[in-house]
């Protein structure tokens with residue numbers, strides 16, 4: 001049931017503190033050591049991995065992009081992300097030291113399944129991050145790391161996305177632990193930060209009133225842009241996808257650095273632009289660059305709608321609206337910054353009178369190629 005919410009999507013957005021909590025549960029011991037027992041691949045084999053390829057479609061592929069940043073940061077293993085349906089057709093280079101990580105909520109997405117099969121045939125090791133017990137992709141993979149988001153009914157993915165990102169962090173930390181790339185104290189710190197995420201998501205959900213009001217006022221917009229850098233980039237892509245899927249509004253996500261290479265020509269008076277800003281406590285240059293991107297679009301007349309970390313005063317001067325999320329390390333920020341964008345899309349689609357759970361032309365799981 002919808003549990004008193006107006007749609008399954010709204011319910012699932014509100015399920016997210018629990019989806020993250022459940023996905024973290026029971027996966028580390030008291031000393032902060034990760035114990036991913038379901039990963040039935042010989043640890044010695046995993047130590048030999050010298051390349052990781054993440055395969056997925058749609059929202060799951062954006063979770064994969066977040067995974068790339070985290071895995072490369074913690075494990076120092078070159079990691080690429082590819083849309084599963086593009087993968088097979090480019091004659092990819094794989095061998096038995098390649099680890100293929102597929103991400104799928106349903107575990108039945110045909111494009112992803114075919115890519116996993118292909119990777120196995122080439123001798124790669126395959127791990128599936130999946131939300132559906134016993135589904136086809138995990139059954140055909142060497143190992144599985146389940147997300148515990150619970151069943152996701154709405155076509156637009158929300159809680160599965162956050163759970164996928166959470167599982168990808170766990171996988172990255174596990175590989176780093178195994179290979180000795182990271183100190184156990186450091187793993188403990190990240191796990192502690194992850195443990196605080198559910199309550200922080202709840203804070204965002206509880207404070208979403210002004211964001212919902214803004215969404216309702218924007219029901220007649222023709223086009224909305226989303227900018228982000230680093231892990232904020234896949235968040236921008238996800239924010240745009242949600243809006244396209246359920247509100248049928250043209251939306252595009254860009255890496256903020258690409259602006260001057262073309263997209264900035266789209267900016268004119270009154271164009272709404274969401275900007276996902278990294279923590280000002282992180283790498284200085286990253287934060288400063290994004291702030292100057294806000295300035296650039298504002299100077300050309302854009303309405304700047306900024307998602308930033310609590311306490312970030314620097315964004316205020318150039319923002320029409322700022323929506324703050326609680327403090328967290330930059331690498332983990334997608335678990336928070338995505339939430340306002342999901343709420344925005346759901347509220348706007350509802351204001352337009354659309355069926356938020358069953359958008360036109362789409363199916364929950366795409367079982368054809």
Ligand code: M6R
Nearest residue numbers: 058059060104105106109156157
């Ligand atoms: O079940 P999967 O995670 O494999 O599905 C992949 C995509 O089809 C899915 O994420 C799709 O993009 C969603 N409708 C996005 O909200």
